[in-house]
Amino acid sequence: MKFVIDWGHGGSDPGAVGNGLREKDLTMKIGKMIGDMLGEYEGVQVIYTRTDDRYLSLEERAEIANKAGADFFLSVHINAGGGTGFESYVYNGNVSQATIAYQ
Ligand SMILES: [Zn+2]
Incomplete structure (x- = not known):
């Protein structure tokens, strides 16, 4: 998988950005931890869209996943728009470009 x-x-x-923290640094640390944990399972291949501090467009990120034939795509974010706890957005079929949210 x-x-x-x-x-x-x-x-x-x-x-x-806030409290001396940047989302891009936290998503890198959290994403690496998730990848390390998943990679311990037999039959699991982990692919990262980036492995250093670089900008990728949304299209580039999607292209990496599509070219790899990903079974599962996870984009890690730390939302700052209010609310508490955990949010998960699940792709559930065709979505027009106008309705894709990126937080
Ligand atoms: Zn974000």
Whole structure:
């Protein structure tokens, strides 16, 4: 099973910034931890969209997953728009470009 793990933001795009933290750094650390854990399972292949601090467009991230034939795509983010706890957005069929949210 191929997992593509996307470390949200990166490079010139820091994502949310506050309290001395940048979202792009946290998504890198969390995404790596997730990848390391999944990689311990037999039959699991982990692919990252980026492995350093670089900017990738949404299209580039999707292309990496599609070219790899990903079974599962996870984009890690730390939302700063209010709310608490955990949010999970699940792709459930065809979605027009206008309705794709990126946080
Ligand atoms: Zn984000």
